[in-house]
Amino acid sequence: MNNSIFKEMEYNTITPMMQQYLSIKFQHKEQLLFYRMGDFYELFFEDAIIAAPILDIALTKRGQQDGQNIPMCGVPFHAAEIYLQKLIKKGFSVAICEQLETPQEAKKRSYKAVVRREVVRIITPGTLMEDVLLSPKSNNYLAAITNFKDNIAVAWVEISTGEFSVSSINESAISALLSNLSPQEVIVDDMLLKDEQIRNTLSVLNFVTPKPHSLFDLKRTQARLLNFFKINSLTGFDHFTQQEIAAAGCLLEYIQYTQKHSLPYLSKLKRINQDKFLLIDAMTKKHLEIEKNTLGGKNNSLLEVLDKTVTATGGRLLSRQLNFPLIDEKTINQRLNAVEVFFNNEELRGSLRKIMSNFPDVERALSRIYSRRCAPKDLNAVKEGILVSNQIAELLQCSKEDLNDYLESQLPQLALFYDLVDQLKEALNPELPVNIKDGGYIRPGYSPQLDNLINFKNNINLKIDELRDQYRFETGINNLKIQRNNVIGYFVEVTSLNNNKINSEKFIHRQSLGNVTRYITEDLKKLESELLVCDEKVLQLETSIFEELCELVIAKADSIVLSAVTIARLDFLASMAELAKQNNYVKPTVDSGENFIIKEGRHPVVELLMPKGEFTTNNCILEANNNFWLITGPNMAGKSTFLRQNAIIAIMAQIGSFVPADEAHIGIVDKIFSRIGSGDNIASGQSTFMVEMLETAYILNNATKNSLVILDEIGRGTSTYDGLSIAWSVIEYLHNINQSKVLFATHYHELNSLEETLSRLWCYNVLVQEWDGKTVFLHKVAKGRANKSYGIHVAELSGMPKEVIKRAYEILRQLSQ
Structure with missing residues (x-):
């Protein structure tokens, strides 16, 4: 302005x-x-x-x-x-x-x-609380970033659920973390924006707000956190670094600025150690279509296929698990064993999922109650949520002999709250208005004082009806009405044809319309005044009762949130079992060894897009002595699908999911990297080849012995000899220096010779069958080397003019000679 x-x-x-x-x-x-x-x-x-x-x-x-x-x-x-x-x-x-x-x-x-x-x-985009502004199964994070002596911290909060976390990371991991969080809004220390890499990382986000470095002052931010949580020291939560306190405290100050006097529920600040999670960088997430397809939608993404959750809280948890797969062997197997219990017990799984399907979004309802921005439906959601929680507790209690220790440990976290739910049932009407100011949400019989006021109000309405009947008798107008609007209030209305019958001085003219005339009377105004006073008292008392009920819920907030989180966890585990049953997945063996063995593996998304049973399965056996596969074969033969499916299977196993294979043995992967496909970064002035080189450099600089790397067509964006030389050198570096598990697809058949010099590199190819002048891609990966590229055949399949295809074959024969 x-x-x-x-x-x-x-x-x-x-x-x-x-x-x-x-x-x-x-x-x-x-x-x-x-x-x-x-x-x-x-x-x-x-x-x-x-x-x-x-x-x-x-x-x-x-x-x-x-x-x-x-x-x-x-x-x-x-x-x-x-x-x-x-x-x-x-x-x-x-x-x-x-x-x-x-x-x-x-x-x-x-x-x-x-x-x-x-x-x-x-x-703001990161401070939404209303259901209509939020997606039920998506997290809506607000983040803050700062640094202290070259140490970077990212804090994030979901004010609609209360999740509040912070993490320290190195500069190279910022992109991956922000990609995993997908924050809708980021508060950034303006000092950080001097760093070009951080500026580039933040440039892809929608809503970035720079804030002065002074707002991240340690004393200021620490005091803010201590005051909010009403504690003397943060060490009771965890041992936070200075930059973590600064990021979290600045985030809290921004929340207090935007929410004014109505602060949301926030859980105790949690420190997240990024070293405990499988790192998937932003580009790899995009290549694997983890949460979104290549067009940015959710259709045919891995998340869409995996999501069999029946609650909003469970859906949000699944999204978090996909973004933060585990690398701890014990925790992964704890999840897998819990999924196995539900997988093997169809009756328990079905009963639990049926009950959970009635679980409302208690987390978000509670946050609105806590911030006093709630409606009667939010109290009702808490009531219904507690009832469902009680039913789940009863079901699991009756099925204790079928549970393992981990699932049994969830029972104490399902707080029962019999007294609270009874009070909410007694207090709330079955039919609830949208807003508090609409009134009518307190059940008759709950408050004698309110009942008396409502009875008095009803008596006034009866008197108005009696007054209408009296006026009809006095005037002889049988269709005389007493009505109300926001401008005049209560008024007597008669048709224009009967207007001449109104001759008493008690009727004071107020308004003439086309077909009707409106009057007021002293008696009617007196009743209206009494009614307005009564309405105000009713609303005040209902509001007071509503606020008392909210305070009862707020007093139990931590326990209610714990129950909601537990139900989300149970929903996630049961949904993984349901998914495995529906799609014929198997429980993987997951350990800290070096092997990565997939037998008859399938791509979980692609197989569902094909007629049942038509997807071609493939083995992938990476062991200590052969953990580098060099794969040759034509385009459209399935190389990229094969690469992607094995990376996806690793992710699925490490979130605790069964996997699409006949057998799987996963040695835990610490990072997954991919370089598949191509595309210019026009905004940054980067060509396709430059983007390819930047992504490859990132992989070479960050991959470890425990990483899984999938690469497709490295070096194709430049001249043949330059590209071949780069691909050759990259292979040697990955093999000798990084020593990662690698699936490397290429058109450069010359690279097959590396099998003789690199001990762990084995050559594989995608099988092609030629018969009666026809070429058939079998989509099967087997030991050996491809001797043809079949590029012209792929061009023919694309519908290219026959003259072009014929001429291409002629040129190929000439070049071959």
Whole structure:
């Protein structure tokens, strides 16, 4: 907004209401301001010009400033979430300015007083809490990044669930961590933006907000954390580094700034050691289509195939597990053994999943209750969630002999809360309104005082009905009505044909419309006044009861969250078993050895896109003496699918999932790297070949002996001899220096000779059958070397003109001679 509109000298030319607006807007220049006026949120000046086309609403005007019309648009307050969603998706943040008193209350202060207003919340992409603004099975992270003496820390929070974590990482791992979190908003120490690599990493994110380095001051941020959690020392949580405290504390300050006086529930700050998880960099996630397909959608992604969860909390947990696979042998096998229990017990699995399917999103409901931004449905969600938790506890208790120790250990975490759920059942009506101010959510019989007020209110309504009957008798107008609207209040309405029958002075004319005339009377106004007072008392008492119920829930918040997290865990494990049953997966053997053995492995996504049984399975046996496969063969023969499926099988095993194979023995992988496909990075001015080299350099600089590396067609983006030389050198480096497990696909048949000089490198090829002048790709990987590329055959399959194909074969024969 143009700063000139904030000048003091101009305040005399605009209304007091607009002066108030400008004063509030001056403090929120970075946000669009939703300014509450009655039943609408209004936007003015540049805010209106920006918002109107995005919201698809009319741009109008209200008053003038310096002789110019003031642009204005508005949205109904009851539908605000729909409009907010559109603005947030476009990357805007919105300041919500509410009325803190009614016009009547303002007039009691002064006849010309402007209604008090205040910004009660700033909505940003990373601070969403409403269901309509969030995806049920997706996490919505807000992150903060800072450094201290070259040590970088990333803190992240999900304010709709309370998850609050921090981690220290090296600069090369920032991209991978941010890719795993996919934060919707990032607060970054502006000192870090001097680093080109970090700037490039952050450039792909949607909503990055630089903040002064002073906001990350250690004393300031530590005090913020101590005050919020009401503790004297953070060591009771964990031993945090200085940069971790700075990142987490700055994140908390930003939450307090955006949420104002209504702070969300946050769990105790948890320190996450990234060395305990399988590292998958951003490009590898993209190549393997872990969460999204190549077009950015979720269809045909690994996540879509694996997701058999029946709860929102379970779905979000699955997403986290996929982004943070484990490398701890004990924990992985603990999960696999739990999945096996559900896999082998169909009755228990089915019963548990049926019960869990009724589990509401308690985490998000509780967070809204905690922040006092809740609706009656949120209390009801907690009630229903506790009931489901109790049912699950009873089911598992009755099935204890079928559980292993790990599953049995989950039972104490399913808190029962019989007293709380009984009170919520007694208090809440079965049918609930959308908003607290709508009233009618407290069940009759719960509060005698409320019942008396409602009975009194009902008696007034009966008196209004009696008054209507009296007026009908007095006037002889049988269709006389008593109705109400927000402008006049209660009124007597008669048709124009009967208007001449109203001759008593008690009927005071208020409004004439086309077919009806409206009147008020002193008796009706008296009853209306009594009714308004009663309505206000009913709403005040209902609100008070509602707040008391919220406090009861908040007092149990930690235990309720623990139950929700436990149910998410059970949902994840049972869903993995259901997935394995449906898709014929097997339990892998996972240990800390060097072997990576997959027998008759399948790609979990590709096989579902084909008729059942038609996917060609393949073995992949990487052992200490042959952990480098050099794979040759034509395009379209299945090399890339083979590479991807083995990386995906490793990820699945290390999240605790069964895998698509007849047999699998996974030596735990610490990092997975891939270089598959090609693409320019136009924004950074990088060619396809440069992108390929950057990705390959990253792999060579970071892969370890325990890493799995899949590479496809290294060196193809340059001349033949340059490309061959680069591929040759990369193979030698991976074999001799990194010593990783490697699947390397190539068209350079000359590389097959490396089998004689590199001890752990074995040559494999994708089988092709030639018969009766036809070429058939068998999609089978076998020991040996390919002697043809079949590139012209692939061109023929693409539908290229026959003349081009014929000429290509002629040229090939000439070159071969």
